[in-house]
Amino acid sequence: MAEEKKGRAVATKTAASIPKFVRGNLAATLKAKEEGKKVAYAYIADGQDEIMRAMDIVPAWGESFAGVCAAKRDAEKYLQKAESDNFSRSLCTYATCTIGFDMVREELGGGAVPDAPWGGMGRPDMILGSAQLLCDPRFKWPQATQHYLRDVPVFVGSMYYPPFDPKMDHHEQEKFYVKYATEELRECVKFCEKHTGKKMDWDRLAQIVELSDRTWDLFIDTYELRKAFPTPMDTGDAMNTMVPLTFNLGTQEAYDFYKQLYDELQQKIANGEGVADPEKYRLIWAAGLPSWFALGDFQYFNSKGAVFPVEVTYRGCEKIERLELPKTNDPLEHIAWRWVRYWTHWYDKARKRPGSLPKVERIIEYIEEYKCDGVVFHSAFSCRSWHAGIIHQAETLKKVYREIPILILEGDIVDISSYNEADTHNRIDAFIEAVDSYKKRMN
Amino acid sequence: MINYFAGVDIGSTMTKVVIYGEGIRAMIIGPTGPEHRKLANKVMEEALIQAHLKFEDLSYIIATGYGRINVPFADRQVTEITCHAKGLHSLLPTVKTVVDIGGQDSKGIKIKDGRVVSFVMNDKCAAGTGRFIEIMADSLGVPLNDMGRLSLTADKPAMISSTCTVFAEHEVTNQLSGGETLPNLVAGIHESVATRVASLVKKLNIEPDVAITGGGAKNIGLVKALEKKLGCPVLIPPEPLITGALGAAILAKEIFEKYTKEGQVPERSKSGLQEAKFFD
Known part of the structure; x- marks a missing residue:
C-alpha cells in the first residue's frame, strides 16, 4: 500500500506539466502493441535516444519508472520482490525496482500490472542497454532483466570518453574514443534493424539529431536564465524539468517544452518573482541523484531562504558551439563527438588549476557564474558511481578553490528505508547556519 | 548591571540548561525522558533556582538539540552543531x-x-x-x-x-x-x-x-x-555534556548584544515559562 503523501508544489507552471509528460511516456509503452510499434527498455544518457526515435521504437525508461514508484512511495513491493530472488539491497535500486516489477509482470502473464504506479511499463520487445563510464550497474542490469524475459533480445553497448589525466593531452585521444563510440552506435542500429525488420532512415536520423542539438542549446539558454537574482527556478523544479531532455530527446515535444519554460522564466524575471522570498542563500546541487520520495526537501531549503539556481545533476548537455564539434555528415559520428566532448570540455580548465578535476572544475564554474554561497551533494547509497566519489570531490573543491560550506546529504534514490526526514532537516538547519556564518564572514 | 542568558539543549538522552552572565551562573543536567516536550520548563525552573534568578531576569534564550522546537519559551532555535562549536570554542579555544x-x-x-x-x-x-x-x-x-x-x-x-x-x-x-x-x-x-x-x-x-x-x-x-x-x-572539556547548552547561551548573549549595539531590541518569544502543549 502506498504511503499517503502530501503533494509537492513546483515554482513554475511549466514544471507542473511534467507528470503528464511522464505518464504519457509510460502510457506509450502500453499502447505500442496496438499501434504495431516495438518497445525497448532504454537507459538514460546513452546516445541511443535518436536511433530509437528515428526507428519509431518506443523507449521504456526503467530509471523513470523507478523514480515514479519512489516518488509515490510505492517502490517497496518491487524492491522486496527482487530481494526475494537474492538481489542485494545494496545494488542500484533503479535496477532492483524495475527487475522486481518485471518479475511481477511476468508472473501475471506479461500484460499490464493492475496496481503499478501510473500503469507501469509495457513488456519490451528488446533491451537497448548502455553501460557508459558513468554507471557500472548498467553492464549487468539488462542481462539480469533478461533472466526474467528470456525471449527478449539484449544489446549492451558502451560509449567511453578519455579519462582525465592532468599530465596528458586528451585532444589527441578523443578521435579514437569517437571512432569506438560511433561503431558501438552503428552496431546498435544494426541490432534495431534486425529486431524491428525496418531499415534506418538516415536522413530522418540526421533531422532528429539536429533537433536534439537545438534542444541542447535551448535547454542551456533556458537554465542560464536562472542566474538572475532572485532565481526564477531552482533545483526542486529542475528535477522535474529534466524529463524532456532526459527521456524525450529528439522529439518536438521536448523542444517545445523548453521554449515554454524559457518564456515563463523570462516573465518571472521581468516580474522579479523568485523561488524564496526573500532569497537569502544561493546553493549548488553539486552531485548525486535526488531521493525521489523526498523532493519536498527542496521546499524545506526554500523555507529557510535557500535556493538552488543551478545543479550538476541532469544537466546532461551543453551549448553545442561551446563543444567545438568537428564537422561530419555522419549523424552517429556527430552523436559520438557530442558525447565525448560533453565530458572532455572541462578538461583544459581542470588542467590549468593544479590538483583540480573536471567534475570539480564544473562545480567551481557554476559557483562563480550562479553566485553560490554553499554546496550540497546527495550521496545515494545504492548509486555507487556517484556515491563513491563525492567525498573526494568535496575535499578537492575545498583544497583547490576555497573553504565554502558543503553539505553531504545521505539517502537513496528509491529505497525510503534509507531516509529520516527529521534528521535530514536537522542537517539542513545546521548547514544553513554555517552558510549564514560564511556569508557574513565573506562580507 | 549584568544581563543573563540561557541555553537549553534537549538531546535525545539528556537535557542540559546553562544560565550565563559573565560566566556560567548555573547548569543543570538531567535525563530527557519520554515526556521531554513537557519538561523543558521544569528544567529551566531548576536552573533559575540554582542561579537565584527569575525567568524575567533572562534577556534572551536559545534552545538547541533535537528537542529544540519544543521549548516554547525560547526566543530562537539553533542547531546543536552551531552551539557545540560555539560552546567548545569558549572552553578550549x-x-x-x-x-x-x-x-x-x-x-x-x-x-x-x-x-x-x-x-x-x-x-x-x-x-x-x-x-x-x-x-x-x-x-x-x-x-x-x-x-x-x-x-x-x-x-x-x-x-x-x-x-x-x-x-x-x-x-x-x-x-x-x-x-x-x-x-x-x-x-x-x-x-x-x-x-x-x-x-x-x-x-x-x-x-x-x-x-x-x-x-x-x-x-x-x-x-x-x-x-x-x-x-x-x-x-575533554571540564563538563563535556554542557557544551551545546553553553554555546546556545553564549550565542544568546552575542545576539542580544548585537541588537543592543544597533539600538534595537531582539524579538522575544511570547510564551512565558510554560510547558509545551503538543500532546494535550
Whole structure:
C-alpha cells in the first residue's frame, strides 16, 4: 500500500506539466502493441535516444519508472520482490525496482500490472542497454532483466570518453574514443534493424539529431536564465524539468517544452518573482541523484531562504558551439563527438588549476557564474558511481578553490528505508547556519 | 548591571540548561525522558533556582538539540552543531575538530574561530553512538558508569565484528559464554564504537586539537580507544555534556548584544515559562 503523501508544489507552471509528460511516456509503452510499434527498455544518457526515435521504437525508461514508484512511495513491493530472488539491497535500486516489477509482470502473464504506479511499463520487445563510464550497474542490469524475459533480445553497448589525466593531452585521444563510440552506435542500429525488420532512415536520423542539438542549446539558454537574482527556478523544479531532455530527446515535444519554460522564466524575471522570498542563500546541487520520495526537501531549503539556481545533476548537455564539434555528415559520428566532448570540455580548465578535476572544475564554474554561497551533494547509497566519489570531490573543491560550506546529504534514490526526514532537516538547519556564518564572514 | 542568558539543549538522552552572565551562573543536567516536550520548563525552573534568578531576569534564550522546537519559551532555535562549536570554542579555544558522541547519534564538527566550517553526522545507525554501549552494558550486566574503568584492565580487547547493534549484542553474549573475559569484551565494545566514530570523523580531514564532547567523553575507555583510532590525543572539556547548552547561551548573549549595539531590541518569544502543549 502506498504511503499517503502530501503533494509537492513546483515554482513554475511549466514544471507542473511534467507528470503528464511522464505518464504519457509510460502510457506509450502500453499502447505500442496496438499501434504495431516495438518497445525497448532504454537507459538514460546513452546516445541511443535518436536511433530509437528515428526507428519509431518506443523507449521504456526503467530509471523513470523507478523514480515514479519512489516518488509515490510505492517502490517497496518491487524492491522486496527482487530481494526475494537474492538481489542485494545494496545494488542500484533503479535496477532492483524495475527487475522486481518485471518479475511481477511476468508472473501475471506479461500484460499490464493492475496496481503499478501510473500503469507501469509495457513488456519490451528488446533491451537497448548502455553501460557508459558513468554507471557500472548498467553492464549487468539488462542481462539480469533478461533472466526474467528470456525471449527478449539484449544489446549492451558502451560509449567511453578519455579519462582525465592532468599530465596528458586528451585532444589527441578523443578521435579514437569517437571512432569506438560511433561503431558501438552503428552496431546498435544494426541490432534495431534486425529486431524491428525496418531499415534506418538516415536522413530522418540526421533531422532528429539536429533537433536534439537545438534542444541542447535551448535547454542551456533556458537554465542560464536562472542566474538572475532572485532565481526564477531552482533545483526542486529542475528535477522535474529534466524529463524532456532526459527521456524525450529528439522529439518536438521536448523542444517545445523548453521554449515554454524559457518564456515563463523570462516573465518571472521581468516580474522579479523568485523561488524564496526573500532569497537569502544561493546553493549548488553539486552531485548525486535526488531521493525521489523526498523532493519536498527542496521546499524545506526554500523555507529557510535557500535556493538552488543551478545543479550538476541532469544537466546532461551543453551549448553545442561551446563543444567545438568537428564537422561530419555522419549523424552517429556527430552523436559520438557530442558525447565525448560533453565530458572532455572541462578538461583544459581542470588542467590549468593544479590538483583540480573536471567534475570539480564544473562545480567551481557554476559557483562563480550562479553566485553560490554553499554546496550540497546527495550521496545515494545504492548509486555507487556517484556515491563513491563525492567525498573526494568535496575535499578537492575545498583544497583547490576555497573553504565554502558543503553539505553531504545521505539517502537513496528509491529505497525510503534509507531516509529520516527529521534528521535530514536537522542537517539542513545546521548547514544553513554555517552558510549564514560564511556569508557574513565573506562580507 | 549584568544581563543573563540561557541555553537549553534537549538531546535525545539528556537535557542540559546553562544560565550565563559573565560566566556560567548555573547548569543543570538531567535525563530527557519520554515526556521531554513537557519538561523543558521544569528544567529551566531548576536552573533559575540554582542561579537565584527569575525567568524575567533572562534577556534572551536559545534552545538547541533535537528537542529544540519544543521549548516554547525560547526566543530562537539553533542547531546543536552551531552551539557545540560555539560552546567548545569558549572552553578550549585551540580546538579545531570536535567529536560529539551522544546518546543516539555521533557528530564531527570542524571549527574555525568558533564558527562551523563543516560537519558530519551519524544518525542512521546506533553502532557509533552511546546507545550501543548502553545496550552492551545492559547485556553484560555491567553498570554503564563502570564500563570505562573496566575496559582499562583488559589485556587483549575482543574483536566485535558485527556492525549491527542487535547482532553485536548476540556476538558479545556468545563470546562471554565462550570464556572471553569481561574487561576484554568491554574494551572490544569501545574499540568497535571508536572505529565507527573515527571513520565518520575522518571524512572531515581532522586537524588538531581534537576534543570530545557528549556522554561518550565521560567514558575513559572510549576516549582511549578513540585516541588510538584517530592517532592523536583528545581533549575533554571540564563538563563535556554542557557544551551545546553553553554555546546556545553564549550565542544568546552575542545576539542580544548585537541588537543592543544597533539600538534595537531582539524579538522575544511570547510564551512565558510554560510547558509545551503538543500532546494535550
